[in-house]
Structure formats: structure tokens, C-alpha cells
Amino acid sequence: MAPRKGRRPATTRSPDPCPERPVMSIRQLPEHLANQIAAGEVVERPASVVKELVENSLDAGADRIAIEVEQGGGKLIRVRDNGQGMDPEEAPRALAPHATSKLRDVADLSRIATLGFRGEALPSIASVSRLTLTTREAGGEEGVKVAPGADGLEVVPSAHPPGTTVEVRDLFHNTPARRKFLRTEKTELSHVVEAVRRAALGTMDTAFILSHNGRSHFQLPAVETWEDAERRVGRLLGDQFAENAVHLVQDSGDGLRLSGWVILPTAARGQRDQQYFFVNRRPVRDRLLGHAVAEAYRDVLYQDRHPAYALFLEVDPAEVDVNVHPTKHEVRFSDGRRIHAFIRHAVEEALGAVRPGEPAARREQAERAPAPGSAGGPGGRPDGSGSPPAGGQARLGLREASAAYAELYGSAALAPAVEEAEAGPGEGPESPGSADEGGAPALGHALAQIHGAFILAQTEDGVVLVDQHAAHERITYERLKRAYQEEGVERQALLVPVAVNLAERQMVLLEEEAGTLERLGFQVDPAGPRRALIREAPAMLAEADLGLLLERTLDTLARYGSGAPVAEAANEVLAEMGCHGSVRVNRRLTREEMDALLRDLERTERGGQCNHGRPTYVHLSMQALDRFFLRGE
Ligand SMILES: Nc1ncnc2c1ncn2[C@@H]1O[C@H](COP(=O)(O)OP(=O)(O)OP(=O)(O)O)[C@@H](O)[C@H]1O
Ligand SMILES: [Mg+2]
Known part of the structure; x- marks a missing residue:
């Protein structure tokens, strides 16, 4: 049909959204525009500038970096270092795109040992700000100042101590779209602080000074000893982290080394805000690494809690x-599985090794090793001797076995009247010092059971309260796990088989998972369409309600589907079994039973938390008690 006169023909094509668009030819972008596009990726906010400049200073070997910011960094960012500086002839080249001193050829790209390598940070930053670079080479006669001007780079001689200062003013002054995205001064400052925190954790043998609007924010001296390293970690991550951190150093023997601090599961956080991972000094956010650590905590974390850590992989x-x-925040490993397994194992071992009041044995091992991020440590300079002297302060805060009280009052002060009153003649607890392995037991000797739920014990330097169910649960669980992994949980034949009524799907599982159930310590025979007889049960769980235990076990197995349970399924079943088979509240315990439980807990891996990540005990030192009662104030 012919279109009617005066009307445009109907068309199936959508109208051109830009009817005025001119036809463009392909052109080379001007350098400045190309740099601005690159800046879009690298320079998101003032903190990104700080990160890039600080990384340049670190690559230049600086051991002192001062960062000054004004108005959250939007007005001014000045980073001054005492690194190797630049030759006056070469300095202007630092602002050219794709110019770097850190890479020469393709082969270099596959073994990068510096933080920077792309040769684009400075030109990108310069394209979205007013940048000046002043530098003097170590041993050089004179400094030079370089700044992009209207007619190219202005280069003038300038006085400067050996090292480099980069000043970045009015960030995004020429890119209003970006400037709009800047948040409040306070928010931008918090990002800047976070950038410096990462750098300062990653490279400990460098001093960092940060100031905002002319006021000092923090000053971190260069780290030389483990004690210094721990102090820096405490300054940057807070007392809560410092007091609850477990130290670890693990060498794979074939080129991998992990060191750093992981938080005790009982002090885990509600957010993932303190998870710092460094690979060869570079702060990274990597799923594989995060997953490996999370896996190590799997067994010990309470509900929605998250681990906190500062870990250094070399x-x-x-x-x-x-x-x-x-942004160089991500990495890829050629053998990710190996790295994952190594990290998971190292963290698991560190957490597992935490025993109540254990002397810092691992720490001694650590003290012989270089501190993380220090000379000789990750990314440290090879010429430095990073090993701090042995005999530094023991681990951070928590469980710091304090002999101070005994020294002050003499050991007699540690045997108060309650002990004599409680103990019948001839059955008193062993005196501290006569316990096994030559020292007083870390969890002390039981004095009393409280409300059928807690054990009160006197230790060498205070008291502990133990949640008897939580403690027993962890002990049982760890034993079950070990037994399961070895030759299966020991079974005990029941004199009278226990009959249980099961649902149909549970009956099916009984048959399908017979082998697994045996390994878990059960021998169960069907005795009707919905009825079974438990003939053998886990010897360790003699006190449990066996019918209920079997049902729970079947339910957990069902959740993981049929087939041999993977390690996690087995662990969950065993945790469930441990929980149901453990001493309940209101079960009266004799003094011997309580002491036995304390000794077991001392020997148990991850003994500080129950299977659900709750703490198993609290310790109150005499010092803490004195403080509480205002004694000696
Ligand atoms: N603080 C500094 N001290 C000494 N030299 C520096 C400093 N900052 C930059 N340079 C020199 O300028 C070059 C360019 O720096 P730029 O940050 O742009 O690139 P890069 O660090 O090589 O790579 P990336 O883009 O990944 O950061 C560096 O390779 C280095 O040679
Ligand atoms: Mg750089």
C-alpha cells in the first residue's frame, strides 16, 4: 500500500538517537586525553593518588615517607620520600605515558618484584590535577622541579634533599564529573588513611607519617623488631585486634612463606573490615586467598562472624x-590450589595450636624469623638483617602469662583460703608447679561447679570459669575428628540394642550410608519399614541419647546428599555428634571429673572455642581482679 501523502512512511527502524552525529574518522587521541582516560581507571579518589605515590616511594627504596593531605586530599596531597630520587635529565620522563624504570621487556612482566610497573600512574594523575614533582638523586648535586605547563613540561633547578616530593593539587579540577563523585572531607580522609594503613602494614621497615590539614594523624617509626611490628599492628588495627591476635609463621619448604596475625575465633568481627592480605608486600583483595583463610576458620567461627587478619605471603x-x-589489587597464581592449601593449612594450624595459657612457643620460632614487611621479611630489602633479637615481648596482650603478681606477693599469695576449705583432707589439688610437664596447669585446678554449668578453677595467676558443655563439646569433637580421619570412630556394642523409629527417607539413608555410619561409630540394622536397631554406637558418646544422635546424624548426612561425605559433611556430622554427646548443663561433676576436663581442654586443638565458635572459658588474672577491686590503686 502506498503511503498517504503528507505523512512519513512507517518504518521498522528505530529513530537515530543522535541525528546530528557527524561521521567520525579514526584518529589518534591526544596524549592528555589518553592520560585522562587511563586516570579514569587508576584515580578514583584522593586515596588512589596516595596509594600510587606511596608505592612509587616504596619502589624507590624510601625508608621514610611523609604524606600530607588537605581537605581530604581534594585540595592537596603531598608525598615526600627519602628514596633514591631521579636524575635531573630523567625526571621529566616520569610524567610521560608508558614510561617506567621498572620493566624492560616481556620477560620482566612475568616476574614483577616492584609495586608499580605500568608506567601510567604519574601521567594519569597529572592529567586530572595540578602536579609538581621535585626530586634529587641520592649523591646528585642539585634537585630539579618538573611541572606540566601550558606549553609542555616546565623543568627548573630546585633545592631538595635526596629523595622525591610529589605534590598534587586540586584533584579533578578539570574533570567535573569525577569531582562530583567525591564524598565529604571526612569520608575521603578515611579512604586516605586506609590506603596508608595498607602500605604501612605491607612494608614495616619504612616510617610513615600522615597529617591532615596540618595536624598529625599518625607517626609510625620504622619497624626493627617483632615487638615494633606488633606495636605497629596494634596502632593500625586497634587494641581489640592486637590483644586477640595469634601470631603465625609457616614455611612450606618449597618457596612459600606465610606470616602475620590472625584473630582468635572468639574475637571474630561482625564485618569483613579487617582482612589484610599482602602478596610480596602488595596489598591484594583476592577471592582465593580470602577463601583459604575463611576455610581455616570454618570449624571455629560463631554464626555470622568474620575473621580478621593481617597476613603476608611470600x-x-x-x-x-x-x-x-x-589498580593492581588483584593477582593470579600459576598454581592457585597449592597456594590455597598452604594458606588454609597454615592458618588452621595456628588456630589449632592455641591452647589455654600456652607459652608462646610458636612465637619463639617467629622471633628467629624476619618480621613481616621488614628487611629480610616479605618484600624487605635483601641487605637488611630483619631478625629481631630473641626474647622480645611475648604474644600480643591476651594470655600474657603474668608472673608479676607472684613476684609482688610471693607464691603463697596464690593459695587462698578457699582452696583449703574446699579440698577435703588428703584430696587437695596438686600444688601449682607439681602438675604435669613441670609447670602449673594453664587452666588450674577445679574448685567448684557453679549452677551445674560452669567450672571455677584457680590458676597460677588468677581464676578461670569454664563452660563445661562448650568445653566438653570441643574436646569430643576434636577427638571424633581425629578418630574419623584415622581408622574411624571406635564403636561399642550395646548390651541391649536401642530401637528407633525413623522416617522412610532416613531408612533409605541407613542403607545408602551404611559404610559412612560405621566409620562414624554406628552399626544399625533395619527392623521393619520404619524401625531400626542401634547395635553399636560411638564409644566416646556413651552418655548421649543414641536415638536422637542417630537421627541428627542422618539429617546432616541427608543435607549433604548421598555418597561418601566430603570432609565438611563429616565434620558437621561429627560436630553435631560432639554437641549431643557432651556433658549437659546440670550434670554434677566430681572434682576429678572437672580436673580431667580441664586437662583435656588444655591439650585440645582449638580448645578456646566450642564447635559453634563460642568461648569455652574466661580467664581473670589477679591483676584484673586487683584492678576491678581497686586494690593497690
Ligand atoms: N618517588 C619516586 N622516587 C623515584 N622515582 C620515582 C618516584 N616516583 C616515580 N618515579 C619514577 O617515575 C616512573 C614513573 O612512575 P609511575 O608511577 O608513573 O609508573 P610506575 O611506577 O613505573 O608504574 P605504575 O603506573 O604501575 O605505578 C617510575 O617508573 C620511576 O622510575
Ligand atoms: Mg607507580
Whole structure:
């Protein structure tokens, strides 16, 4: 049909959204525009500038970096270092795109040992701000100042001590769209602080000074000893972290080394806000690494809690690809599985090794090793001797066995009247010092059971209260796990089989999972369409309600589907079994039973938390009690 006169023909094509658009030819972008586009990826906010400048200073070998910011960094960012500086002839080249001193050829790209390598940070930053670079080479006669001007780079001689200062003013002054995205001064400052925190954790043998609007924010001296390193961690991550951190150093023997601090599961956080991972000094956010740590906590974390950690992985640079994203926050490993397994195992072992009041044995091992991020440590300079002297302060805060009280009052002060009153003649607890392995037991000797739920015990330097169910649960669970992994949980034949009524699907599982159930300590025979007889049960769980225990076990197995349970399923079943098979509240315990439980807990891996991540005991030192009662104030 012919279109009617005066009307435009109907068309199936959508109207051109830009009818005025001129036809464009392909052109080379001007350098400044290309830099601005690159800046879009690298420079998101003032904190990104701080990160790039600080990384340049670290790559230049600085051991002192001062960062000054004004108005959250939007007005001014000045980073001054005492690194190797630049030759006056070379300095202008630092602002050219794709100019770097850190890479020469393709081979270098596959073994990057510096933080920077893309040769784009300075030109990108310069394209969205007013940048000046002043530098003097170590040993050089004179400094030079370089600043982009209207007619190219202005280069003038300038006085400067050896090292480099980069000043970035009015960030995003020429890119209003970006400027609009800047948040309040306070928010931007918090991002800047976070950027410096990461750098300062990652490279400990460098002093960092941060000031905002002319006021000092923090001053961190260079770290030389483990004690210094712990102090820096405490300054940057807070007392809560410092007091609850467990130290670890683990060497794979084939090129991997993990060191740092992980938080005790009982002090885990509600957010993932303190998870710092460094690979060869580079702060990274990596799913594989985060997952490996989370897996190590799997067994001990309470509900929605998250681990906190500062961990340093050292690995041959040839095994990591850092050229994954312009911000250089991501990495890829050539053998991710190996790295994952190593980290998981190292963290698991560190958490497992935490015993009540255990002397810092691992710490001694650590003290012989270089501190993380220090000379000789991750990313440290090879010439430095990073090993702090032995005999530094014991672990951070928590469980710091304090002999001070005994020294002050003499050990007689540690045997108060209650002990004599409680103990019948000839059955008193062993005196501290006569316990096994030559010292007083860390969890002390039981004095009393409280409300059928807690054990009160006197330790060498205070008291502990133990949640008897939580403690027993962890002890049983760890034993069950070990037994399951070895030759299966020991079974005990029942004199009278226990009959249980089961649902149909549970009956099916009985048959399908017979082998697994045996390994878990059960021998169960069907005795009707919905009835079974438990003939053998886990010897360790003699006190449990066996019918209920079997049902729970079947339910957990069902959740994981049929087939041999993977490790997690087995662990969940065993945790469930441990929970149901453990001493309940209101079960009266004899003094011997209580003491036995305390000794077991001392020997148990992850003894500080029950299977659900709740603490199993609290310790109150005499010092804490004195403080509470205002004694000696
Ligand atoms: N503080 C500094 N001290 C000494 N040299 C520096 C400093 N900052 C920059 N340079 C020199 O300028 C070059 C360019 O720096 P730029 O940050 O742009 O790139 P890069 O660090 O090589 O790589 P990336 O883009 O990944 O950061 C560096 O390779 C280095 O040679
Ligand atoms: Mg750089």
C-alpha cells in the first residue's frame, strides 16, 4: 500500500538517537586525553593518588615517607620520600605515558618484584590535577622541579634533599564529573588513611607519617623488631585486634612463606573490615586467598562472624601474575590450589595450636624469623638483617602469662583460703608447679561447679570459669575428628540394642550410608519399614541419647546428599555428634571429673572455642581482679 501523502512512511527502524552525529574518522587521541582516560581507571579518589605515590616511594627504596593531605586530599596531597630520587635529565620522563624504570621487556612482566610497573600512574594523575614533582638523586648535586605547563613540561633547578616530593593539587579540577563523585572531607580522609594503613602494614621497615590539614594523624617509626611490628599492628588495627591476635609463621619448604596475625575465633568481627592480605608486600583483595583463610576458620567461627587478619605471603614473583587489573589489587597464581592449601593449612594450624595459657612457643620460632614487611621479611630489602633479637615481648596482650603478681606477693599469695576449705583432707589439688610437664596447669585446678554449668578453677595467676558443655563439646569433637580421619570412630556394642523409629527417607539413608555410619561409630540394622536397631554406637558418646544422635546424624548426612561425605559433611556430622554427646548443663561433676576436663581442654586443638565458635572459658588474672577491686590503686 502506498503511503498517504503528507505523512512519513512507517518504518521498522528505530529513530537515530543522535541525528546530528557527524561521521567520525579514526584518529589518534591526544596524549592528555589518553592520560585522562587511563586516570579514569587508576584515580578514583584522593586515596588512589596516595596509594600510587606511596608505592612509587616504596619502589624507590624510601625508608621514610611523609604524606600530607588537605581537605581530604581534594585540595592537596603531598608525598615526600627519602628514596633514591631521579636524575635531573630523567625526571621529566616520569610524567610521560608508558614510561617506567621498572620493566624492560616481556620477560620482566612475568616476574614483577616492584609495586608499580605500568608506567601510567604519574601521567594519569597529572592529567586530572595540578602536579609538581621535585626530586634529587641520592649523591646528585642539585634537585630539579618538573611541572606540566601550558606549553609542555616546565623543568627548573630546585633545592631538595635526596629523595622525591610529589605534590598534587586540586584533584579533578578539570574533570567535573569525577569531582562530583567525591564524598565529604571526612569520608575521603578515611579512604586516605586506609590506603596508608595498607602500605604501612605491607612494608614495616619504612616510617610513615600522615597529617591532615596540618595536624598529625599518625607517626609510625620504622619497624626493627617483632615487638615494633606488633606495636605497629596494634596502632593500625586497634587494641581489640592486637590483644586477640595469634601470631603465625609457616614455611612450606618449597618457596612459600606465610606470616602475620590472625584473630582468635572468639574475637571474630561482625564485618569483613579487617582482612589484610599482602602478596610480596602488595596489598591484594583476592577471592582465593580470602577463601583459604575463611576455610581455616570454618570449624571455629560463631554464626555470622568474620575473621580478621593481617597476613603476608611470600612467593616467587614468577608464580604470580600481578598484571590483572589497572589498580593492581588483584593477582593470579600459576598454581592457585597449592597456594590455597598452604594458606588454609597454615592458618588452621595456628588456630589449632592455641591452647589455654600456652607459652608462646610458636612465637619463639617467629622471633628467629624476619618480621613481616621488614628487611629480610616479605618484600624487605635483601641487605637488611630483619631478625629481631630473641626474647622480645611475648604474644600480643591476651594470655600474657603474668608472673608479676607472684613476684609482688610471693607464691603463697596464690593459695587462698578457699582452696583449703574446699579440698577435703588428703584430696587437695596438686600444688601449682607439681602438675604435669613441670609447670602449673594453664587452666588450674577445679574448685567448684557453679549452677551445674560452669567450672571455677584457680590458676597460677588468677581464676578461670569454664563452660563445661562448650568445653566438653570441643574436646569430643576434636577427638571424633581425629578418630574419623584415622581408622574411624571406635564403636561399642550395646548390651541391649536401642530401637528407633525413623522416617522412610532416613531408612533409605541407613542403607545408602551404611559404610559412612560405621566409620562414624554406628552399626544399625533395619527392623521393619520404619524401625531400626542401634547395635553399636560411638564409644566416646556413651552418655548421649543414641536415638536422637542417630537421627541428627542422618539429617546432616541427608543435607549433604548421598555418597561418601566430603570432609565438611563429616565434620558437621561429627560436630553435631560432639554437641549431643557432651556433658549437659546440670550434670554434677566430681572434682576429678572437672580436673580431667580441664586437662583435656588444655591439650585440645582449638580448645578456646566450642564447635559453634563460642568461648569455652574466661580467664581473670589477679591483676584484673586487683584492678576491678581497686586494690593497690
Ligand atoms: N618517588 C619516586 N622516587 C623515584 N622515582 C620515582 C618516584 N616516583 C616515580 N618515579 C619514577 O617515575 C616512573 C614513573 O612512575 P609511575 O608511577 O608513573 O609508573 P610506575 O611506577 O613505573 O608504574 P605504575 O603506573 O604501575 O605505578 C617510575 O617508573 C620511576 O622510575
Ligand atoms: Mg607507580
